[in-house]
Amino acid sequence: MNSNNNPIGIFDSGIGGTSIWKEIHHLLPNEKTIYLADSKNAPYGQKSKEEIIALSMKNTEFLLNMKCKLIVVACNTATTNAIEELREKYDVPFIGIEPAIKPAVSHSKTQIIGILATQGTLNSALFNKTTEKYQDTKIIEQIGHGLVQLIEQGGINSPEMAKLLRSYLTPMIEANIDYLVLGCSHYPYLIPQIKKILPTHIQIIDSGEAVAKQTQKILREKTGFSSAEKGEPIFYTNTDSKVLAEILENKYTLEKIDF
Structure with a gap:
């Protein structure tokens, strides 16, 4: 399969999915990743199924606009409530996260x-x-x-x-x-x-390592791996980025967006 340098998109209802991102980045360090933290709407766990689907579609479209080649739904609530609808609507591979x-x-x-x-x-x-x-x-x-x-x-x-x-x-x-x-x-x-x-x-x-391995499998079978030597991660959040920066040990690019 040809190489594909487009990024991997990851979203969560906040900063928690960075635990999944860390496993993916560790296993696939040459892949560019874009992480979207929808902290303004956290937690998803108390919202209706319809609200969760709508937020998940909004997050997906943000990442697709960034040319992501696959999307990891790094949120158990979004996976269990919305991943079927996401797979029906969008022509990109989705990887979900469920309790192990x-x-x-x-x-x-x-x-x-x-x-x-x-x-x-x-x-x-x-x-x-x-x-x-x-x-x-x-x-x-x-x-x-x-x-x-x-x-x-x-x-x-x-x-x-x-x-x-x-x-x-x-x-x-x-x-x-x-x-x-x-x-x-x-x-x-x-x-x-x-x-x-x-x-x-x-x-x-927890599910982090299993999700990273599944991401590697989908890259191999469907989308192609990056040919870059090192993948740079970018993190987007729609609230104050202080806690996210601390979780990431202030190592990476963070951008606050109105989203």
Whole structure:
């Protein structure tokens, strides 16, 4: 396949999808990436399906105007509520992100796993269709009320965050889970906090590495790889970029847009 130096587009309802971007950039460092943080509308998890679809289409069109060769929907809520509509409407490959239930179920010894996710993800038809496959495993679902907002405000290590996480995770620990699935791309930034609460035998799973590998596969099969030696990332946000800059350790180009 011929090389293709057009960028990979990535969008999320804010800064959380940078956890996915980091995995993609690590695996495919020569690919140019454009990341769109729709923080003004975060969190998507409390919006209606129609609102999520409309925002996802708006984000997609922004990235297509930047000539992106494929689009990563780095948001569980947008994936579970809108990716089918995006694939029907736009002639570009889409890669979604879903809670990594399958590896948790297949490795669980207690046959009890926990999922921490947004309301939009847990209530979606796609999520429920996925969980129906695993009737033999008890799946404890917990909506992460307030977590995305705190992360967007720079409160990852705040006392309020620790209090919320403890209230969400304690019932799962008491129910004897041995795997915790993080069902929101914001949540990997909470892993250090979560590890302070969970017993050491409980494994934490997120989707970042799997999404990066799927991105590599689609580049190989459909769009072509970049021939550049190094891919420069660009980040766009429609709110104050301070928290995004901190998450990215002030290493990359950030542009604030009215979007």
